[in-house]
Amino acid sequence: MNLSYAECTARERLAHLLDAGSFHEWLPPAERVTSPHLAQLGVPGAFDDGVAIGRATLAGRTVFVAAQEGVFMGGGVGEVHGAKLVGLLQRALRDRPAAVLLLAESGGVRLHEANAGLIAVSEVMRAVLDVRAAGIPVITLIGGANGCFGGMGIVARCTDHIVMSDSGRLAMSGPEVIEASFGVEEFDSRDRALVWRTTGGKHRWLTGDCDALVEDDVQAFRAAAIAALGAAKAVTPALLEAEHALLSARLREMPPPSDDSDDATALWQRLGIADAQRIPDMDVAAVHALRAAAEVPR
Amino acid sequence: MKWNTLVTQLFGPYHGMREADDFLQGEVVFDGRPLTVIGTANHAPIGVRLALAQARVVLDTIAQHPGRPILLLIDTQGQQLRRRDELLGINRAMAHLGMSIDLARRSGHRVIGLVYDQALSGGFITSGLIADACDALPEAEIRVMRIPAMARVTKLPEAMLTELSESNPVFAPGVGNYVAMGGVRALWEGDLQAALRAALSQPAGEDRRARDGALRGGRKLAADVAQRVLDAA
Amino acid sequence: MSNSAGLEILDFSFPGRRIADAFPPVLVGVVGSGNLEVMLESAAGDDCSVRIETSARGFGPIWRAVLADFHERHPLGGIRISINDMGATPAVVSLRLGQAVAELPGASS
Numbered sequence: 001m002n003l004s005y006a007e008c009t010a011r012e013r014l015a016h017l018l019d020a021g022s023f024h025e026w027l028p029p030a031e032r033v034t035s036p037h038l039a040q041l042g043v044p045g046a047f048d049d050g051v052a053i054g055r056a057t058l059a060g061r062t063v064f065v066a067a068q069e070g071v072f073m074g075g076g077v078g079e080v081h082g083a084k085l086v087g088l089l090q091r092a093l094r095d096r097p098a099a100v101l102l103l104a105e106s107g108g109v110r111l112h113e114a115n116a117g118l119i120a121v122s123e124v125m126r127a128v129l130d131v132r133a134a135g136i137p138v139i140t141l142i143g144g145a146n147g148c149f150g151g152m153g154i155v156a157r158c159t160d161h162i163v164m165s166d167s168g169r170l171a172m173s174g175p176e177v178i179e180a181s182f183g184v185e186e187f188d189s190r191d192r193a194l195v196w197r198t199t200g201g202k203h204r205w206l207t208g209d210c211d212a213l214v215e216d217d218v219q220a221f222r223a224a225a226i227a228a229l230g231a232a233k234a235v236t237p238a239l240l241e242a243e244h245a246l247l248s249a250r251l252r253e254m255p256p257p258s259d260d261s262d263d264a265t266a267l268w269q270r271l272g273i274a275d276a277q278r279i280p281d282m283d284v285a286a287v288h289a290l291r292a293a294a295e296v297p298r
Numbered sequence: 299m300k301w302n303t304l305v306t307q308l309f310g311p312y313h314g315m316r317e318a319d320d321f322l323q324g325e326v327v328f329d330g331r332p333l334t335v336i337g338t339a340n341h342a343p344i345g346v347r348l349a350l351a352q353a354r355v356v357l358d359t360i361a362q363h364p365g366r367p368i369l370l371l372i373d374t375q376g377q378q379l380r381r382r383d384e385l386l387g388i389n390r391a392m393a394h395l396g397m398s399i400d401l402a403r404r405s406g407h408r409v410i411g412l413v414y415d416q417a418l419s420g421g422f423i424t425s426g427l428i429a430d431a432c433d434a435l436p437e438a439e440i441r442v443m444r445i446p447a448m449a450r451v452t453k454l455p456e457a458m459l460t461e462l463s464e465s466n467p468v469f470a471p472g473v474g475n476y477v478a479m480g481g482v483r484a485l486w487e488g489d490l491q492a493a494l495r496a497a498l499s500q501p502a503g504e505d506r507r508a509r510d511g512a513l514r515g516g517r518k519l520a521a522d523v524a525q526r527v528l529d530a531a
Numbered sequence: 532m533s534n535s536a537g538l539e540i541l542d543f544s545f546p547g548r549r550i551a552d553a554f555p556p557v558l559v560g561v562v563g564s565g566n567l568e569v570m571l572e573s574a575a576g577d578d579c580s581v582r583i584e585t586s587a588r589g590f591g592p593i594w595r596a597v598l599a600d601f602h603e604r605h606p607l608g609g610i611r612i613s614i615n616d617m618g619a620t621p622a623v624v625s626l627r628l629g630q631a632v633a634e635l636p637g638a639s640s
Binding site for chain 2: 027036040041053080083084086091108109111112114115117118120122123125129130133151153155156158171173175176177181182186197198204235236237241243250251254
Binding site for chain 3: 009010011028029030038039041042043044045046047069071072
């Protein structure tokens, strides 16, 4: 039975993705660990400040998990939300679970908390890298309607492994912000096909910016998370040199700007991916076959 | 302060640093020790190109100069807001820069950030905020987003955000607020060489920013909440 | 009592006729535009107390009516209801309250 990951709340995702009944929450809603900054703006808080954290099992292995609720403040990271993530990661250093799962759905820094949110995101980034340096894999799952943007888009790329659905999006700045700055010619935020060609799961899969592409189905995310439990990749000079080479090559391969706005298709063609024009219409299985054929380095 | 004025005050007129396309770099000598300096100028927007240019120098420093300190000079309007950079995965390029700086730290390089003019969001997260510590000149400003864009995204009125930016530490861009919140370690006032010397002499270690925010009173909950997670049953 | 910038806080209390046994907290809903979250907790005493924090100011009488109607159908006591609301309609509020009660131990639908 297909349960859309995108349509689930954060708590529903946890309930269906983790081993049944295994989720033990830390700082649950009843403890009312909420934001001190929202009431002054006339904005209601959430009892969990938009993120549920805790310990669970996944295929019997102990994992620590955080699930961001995209509906609340767009999943934005504020002081308390960020501190819950940092505490979870610090606890992972102490207790050494098999993995940390980050069910990421966020616009990045919670603008309503501005400076506190910015510092919070950077503390999350540092804590993720601490956990990674300790050899504990941090696995990011991206498939919510709000995508994973801003500082969380950077944090996601600091984790060991990213699973995305084709409905998921991973980027830095949202199309609305780009359009507001440089106009609709730069980025028409209402052109959904363009938005997904630029930031969506298929594009990120084809360029190697995510490690697994799955259907919009909670069980598909579960299977991909289980498969990723051994995915720890130490950040070494060699890893970063390979990353640098990959990103530099991509910058060189990027076709020059032209009036034809479909630079995504042009980029996929340059990366050696066949049938690039048909990609938006292809299903996930077909897209898998394309990347395997093109042997895009990760 | 212009980057050249800053660098001349720190390292003298023959500092040897150069700027090209908003990218600053150089190898300087300070107190008899070589230092790698990288950064940005002219309120640069950080796109994929500039993120990679900075990462390249950091990786070269790790490979060729074990133990050499790295100074990050920050003046940026944040990430480049272009669809092309998003297509290319600017979040990945920025993460790469951040991880390079972080690896330098973990490999025994002291990494100090200095916001000498302005810093915004992503451009700051992957530079000063991932260093051992980030300092700032007193007149510098740090923001998440400019107010008009913030108003559009949050649906809060511009007038309200402007007023909050003047009166409320969570919104005000002055670096004094960032010091109070623990995001900035210290301001460099007066003798800049002494300030750099002090920054380099600080011991590296775990992330103290939440603790500093609590001690200084600007960010009272973060450290407590993280500790509560550690202590939870 | 409300916050100067715009968050309204409302408190209500109803005498309970069916006193709930102790139960673990229940949470339904999410705080988004037009939506709300409702948390039920075990409380001392026989009353049903309700606290609402809402960005939609000035709807006190409507909240009272919706809650009174809810309490008619579910005259619970020994319970504390806490709500974070972002402008949900009375229909959505009633829906969430019903969903919350359905998650109580021994709830009959």
